[in-house]
Amino acid sequence: QSALTQPRSVSGSPGQSVTISCTGTSSDVGGYNYVSWYQQHPGKAPKLMIYDVSKRPSGVPDRFSGSKSGNTASLTISGLQAEDEADYYCCSYAGSYTFEVFGTGTKVTVL
Amino acid sequence: QVQVQESGPGLVKPSETLSLTCTVSGGSISSYYWSWIRQPPGKGLEWIGYMYYSGSTNYNPSLKSRFTISVDTSKNQFSLKLSSVTVADTAVYYCAREHSSSRGAFDIWGQGTTVTVSS
Numbered sequence: 001q002s003a004l005t006q007p008r009s010v011s012g013s014p015g016q017s018v019t020i021s022c023t024g025t026s027s028d029v030g031g032y033n034y035v036s037w038y039q040q041h042p043g044k045a046p047k048l049m050i051y052d053v054s055k056r057p058s059g060v061p062d063r064f065s066g067s068k069s070g071n072t073a074s075l076t077i078s079g080l081q082a083e084d085e086a087d088y089y090c091c092s093y094a095g096s097y098t099f100e101v102f103g104t105g106t107k108v109t110v111l
Numbered sequence: 112q113v114q115v116q117e118s119g120p121g122l123v124k125p126s127e128t129l130s131l132t133c134t135v136s137g138g139s140i141s142s143y144y145w146s147w148i149r150q151p152p153g154k155g156l157e158w159i160g161y162m163y164y165s166g167s168t169n170y171n172p173s174l175k176s177r178f179t180i181s182v183d184t185s186k187n188q189f190s191l192k193l194s195s196v197t198v199a200d201t202a203v204y205y206c207a208r209e210h211s212s213s214r215g216a217f218d219i220w221g222q223g224t225t226v227t228v229s230s
Contacts, residue, residue: 001173003155034214038156045205045223046156051216089156093214099169100146100158100215 004029004090004103011109012080020106022073022090028101030071034093037066037075041086049088050075077108085110113138115206117224123200124230129193133206133221140164140187144209146217147180147191149202157202161209162189196228 005023012018022029022037029035035053038046048057050066053073063078073092077084090103119131133145146161160170162180170178179192193200203223210216 001171032214034216036213036216038217045220046217047220048210048216048218051210051213051218057218091156091158091215091217098172099161100171102156102158105155 001028001094001098001101004092004101006088006090006103006106008104009107009109011111012077013111014080014082016080017076017078018080018108019077020075020088020090020108022075022092022103024071024073024092024094024101026071028092028094028098029068029073031095032093033068035066035068035073036091037064038089038091039084039086040089046089080110082110084108113208113219115208115219115221117204117206117221119204119224119226121225122227122229123196125197125228126195129191129196129200129226129228131191131204131206131224131226133189133191135187135189135208140182140184140189143211145182145189146207146209147178148205148207148217150205150223151199151202159191198228200226201228202226 037050040046053068054066123129141164144161147159162168177194182189205223206221207217208219210218
């Protein structure tokens, strides 16, 4: 099972919106509505930002939103803020043999 | 508030067995799936496997079957054993809880424990 494909980096100015893609296959992203997104600051543990494609855990700002179309999921950060600068990883359930697969990770830079 | 904390040796020699423990506090280990996830230096996250509090386990099929996850409900702990370690197993190892109503949604993470494989 290969890792899900994410762009290596994206960037935006404060207040702008950025979108991170996460491309898999019909066996993972496209086959289940179990895509999650994680934010990881340097030296810190990942933090759950989105689950079940578009649900936000309590405490996560509504600037973060998720969606999916076919085999590609997306995370959009609206109104970009300095503290959003971090690495972001997607994760998808991939069935009862492979279970969970992470994306390659995307570095978000706030210009 | 539920918290998890990894513990284990920071340094392991090649070919030895690595043992890590995850202690759950502020809540019960019951009724949840608990995973181990690792991150090699400068690289991405890799799911290792999970166990249910009942003891059932599943592992990443991409990894050779060197991993064993077990649970001790009396201590509210679960453990990871990795046999025949190599330098490629050098990583930060995290334990994490899976969201109760989802899959692949890890809502509680430990701070991670760094494991270095070196002679």
